Amino acid sequence: MDFKHYLQVLKDHTPYDFSNYSDNSIKRRLQKVIADNDLSIDELLAKTQNDKAFVEQLVEDITVNTTELFRDPEEWPAFYEVLLPALKGKKTFNIWHAGCSSGMEVYSNMIILNELGLLDKAKIYATDISHGMVRKCKNGNYRYEFNKRQLQAFETILIKHPIAGISKVDFSKYFDIDHEKDQITAKEFLRKKVEVKQHDLVQEKSPFYCKFDIIFCRNVLIYFNATLQSKIYQMFHRQLYPKGAMILGSHESLTGFYKTKFKKNGPLYVKTNAFHYKYH
Amino acid sequence: MIKANYKAVVIGGSAGSFSVVSKLLSQLREDFPLPVIICLHRLKHVRSGLVESIRLKSKLEVIEPNDKQTIVAGKVYLAPSNYHLFVEYDNTFSLSTEEPLNHSRPSIDNTLSSAAYVYRNKLIGIVLTGANKDGAKGMKDIADKKGLTIIQDPKTCEMDTMPKSVQRLIKPEKVLSPDEISKFLNQLAI
Numbered sequence: 243m244d245f246k247h248y249l250q251v252l253k254d255h256t257p258y259d260f261s262n263y264s265d266n267s268i269k270r271r272l273q274k275v276i277a278d279n280d281l282s283i284d285e286l287l288a289k290t291q292n293d294k295a296f297v298e299q300l301v302e303d304i305t306v307n308t309t310e311l312f313r314d315p316e317e318w319p320a321f322y323e324v325l326l327p328a329l330k331g332k333k334t335f336n337i338w339h340a341g342c343s344s345g346m347e348v349y350s351n352m353i354i355l356n357e358l359g360l361l362d363k364a365k366i367y368a369t370d371i372s373h374g375m376v377r378k379c380k381n382g383n384y385r386y387e388f389n390k391r392q393l394q395a396f397e398t399i400l401i402k403h404p405i406a407g408i409s410k411v412d413f414s415k416y417f418d419i420d421h422e423k424d425q426i427t428a429k430e431f432l433r434k435k436v437e438v439k440q441h442d443l444v445q446e447k448s449p450f451y452c453k454f455d456i457i458f459c460r461n462v463l464i465y466f467n468a469t470l471q472s473k474i475y476q477m478f479h480r481q482l483y484p485k486g487a488m489i490l491g492s493h494e495s496l497t498g499f500y501k502t503k504f505k506k507n508g509p510l511y512v513k514t515n516a517f518h519y520k521y522h
Numbered sequence: 523m524i525k526a527n528y529k530a531v532v533i534g535g536s537a538g539s540f541s542v543v544s545k546l547l548s549q550l551r552e553d554f555p556l557p558v559i560i561c562l563h564r565l566k567h568v569r570s571g572l573v574e575s576i577r578l579k580s581k582l583e584v585i586e587p588n589d590k591q592t593i594v595a596g597k598v599y600l601a602p603s604n605y606h607l608f609v610e611y612d613n614t615f616s617l618s619t620e621e622p623l624n625h626s627r628p629s630i631d632n633t634l635s636s637a638a639y640v641y642r643n644k645l646i647g648i649v650l651t652g653a654n655k656d657g658a659k660g661m662k663d664i665a666d667k668k669g670l671t672i673i674q675d676p677k678t679c680e681m682d683t684m685p686k687s688v689q690r691l692i693k694p695e696k697v698l699s700p701d702e703i704s705k706f707l708n709q710l711a712i
Contacts (some may be wrong), residue, residue, distance in 0.1 A: 266610060266636065267618055298560045308619040314604075464589040471590075493602045493617050495588045 245269045248286070255291045258301055258371070259444050262470035271304040271348035276302070302372040306465065309343040310388075312350045313460070314492050317509055321489060322354065324508045325456065328485065334363050335455040338481070340443060341366035341462030345379030346389075348436055349428050351458065353416050357400065361435065365451055369441035379438045383430030386419060389426055446473050448481045455483055461491035468497065475500035482513045523711040528670070530593070530609075531556050531707065532637045534630030534660065536563040536652030538680025538685040540572070542700045543650070549704035555711070556581060556646075557593050561601040561610065561633040563626050563656070573600050576709060589617040597680035601628035603695045609634040624656035634660025644668035646705060652684030658691050665692040672696040672703060 244269065245340040246261070253259045260268050276286060289296040312318060329335055332484050339348045348368045355361040370376050393413055400411050413419070441449040443462070463471045478488050479500060488504065488511040490496075496504055496511060504511035535543060539562055550558070564572055576598075577584045585591075586602040593613050594600070601607035605617040606628050623629035630649070630695060631635060637645055647664035649657045651674055665671050671694040676682035678699045688694060 262614060264610070266608060267616065268619075306618065306620050308621065461617075464617050464619075468590060480628065491589075491617075491619075493588045493605055495591075497590060 245272050248272065248290075251287060252290055252297075256297050258297070258442065259451060260304070262467050263465050264467045267306070267465050271306070275300060275303045295431060298373055302374040305372055305375075305462050306461075307372070307375060308341045308461070309346045309480050310395075311346045311384075311392040312395035312399055315398040317492060318350075318354060318399045319508050322358070324510050325487060326358070329360055329363075329455070332363065332455070334365060336365045336452050337367065337456045337458065338450065338454045339366070339368040339449075340457055340459040340478075342438070343369050343456075344384070345374050345375075345382060345436070345438070346384065347458065347460065348379060349382060349416070349432055352432050352435060353396075353411075354399065356416075356432075364435075365452070366436040367452075367454075368438045369443075369449060370438075371440070371442045371444075373440050376438050376440045378435065379436070382431060382433045384426050386421065386424045386426050403434065443474055443477075444470065446477050448477065453483045453486070455486050456489065457482060457486070458489045460489060461494070464491065464494060472498050475503075479503050479513055484513060484515055487511065488513075488516055495511045524709050525711050527644055528537045528556055528646055528710065529641045530559060530637060531646045531648065531649045532559045532561075532634055532664075533650065534561050534607075534634055534652075534657040534684075535650030535674075535682055536626075536630075536654060536656065536681070538651035540575070542674065545700055546707075547576060547582065547584070548662050549701075549708070550580075550582060551708050552581045553596070554594055554707070557595050558582065558598045559593070559601075559607070559633065559637060561607055561628050561630045562597065563628075563630075563652070563654075564603055571689045572603070576600060585618075587615045590614050601633060603628075608632060609640045610636070611640055613640075624654060626654075626656050629686045630657035631660040635663040638663035638669060641667075641669065643668035646672065646707075648672045648674070649685055649688050650700075651679035651681050653681040654683060655687035657684055658687040659687055661688045661694070665694075670695055672698055672706070674703065675699050691694045 249261045253261060299492055344349050355364050368379055419426050439449050455470060463474055505514045559670060572678035573584055573586050580598060582598045584598040584600060587599050589615060602626055606620055608616045610616050623631055634647055645664055647661050647669055649661055661671050673688050673694045675697050676685050679685060
């Protein structure tokens, strides 16, 4: 099957437009979904046009939902080294986790903010394209065994490289642990703190009325082609306050025009006020 | 010198391959004319260290590429920890955090297969020592596209599962010791 034809059918019959995802990655994901579901092309096309639940599951399956608590633990102290002075001086600040998946990074960030005594000042927003992931992020409910490994990461951040003098913190301060069910659930004060919405970045507009001090978008835009990436950077630039910061994945970098509109400060891309002449 | 029309070298390795790769890069000549793309299994949470150690010995610049970075001849690219590394048709890399393949992220099959589709018969694929079968399918893809396939001689491997699983799928064109691999690469002229 020509996957571009399929993406067009999907775009015409559902709210989802994957046509500007990078060719190879979307092709790979589609092939996986087709194989996992054991579908013929005709069945796939029929279900796409008639079966809403199938489409929701498809969106969840073709998007990559890898996330973990404190992913890249060595980077978090660096984020906050740069962010902290500015955040401390603010009365309130807004953070958007764009493409939050099941929300583990959202909770990681809230835990760090709480340890820094900054959570009360923060407004936390999170979005994902998949309704299923939005539900998971709201529920803050994860597998214990998987996350047990991340405890080490948690300690790396909080103990081995203390941010602003954080001392040892017990994991159970933030999660209820059910060993029998192999589950952890984020405490209610964290779950209540975050506003989670279904939202597709491809629409190139923010689903919130406010501007942001920080936008986390880690390992999301790597699945988009360069043209779409550039449009998303433009949208983020618009949605950030002056000197607001964008945080990308550890192996993502800005290319093209928007490279000049952000200044790299450590692992952060900070919105600049630089004035650019129009040449044409 | 052998005049040959290759565009890239792609290397996969696992258990025991670090010292082989270090040695290989210390032996490759400074004006090596191809990009060298390397995918090694590594500990998930040991992010730093590997690239630094490999740099110590290498005469060529060693880079952990970013997403959409352009591939340049004469440079060594090492798949970053916890990402799959793919070669794209526009001669750039792409990264992905998709689920592990063969229990690995990065997965050697992913890097080798994507390179096979892009470089076709102008690719040299090399699989080194390792304790699992990641890389075998990728080597088959390289062979199917008429690329050149080389495995480290199982007799010289710390763990021979990986090159042997390649042999189960295809007959590699060359079975070489680490020294023979660098000797072979060094006599390529483009």
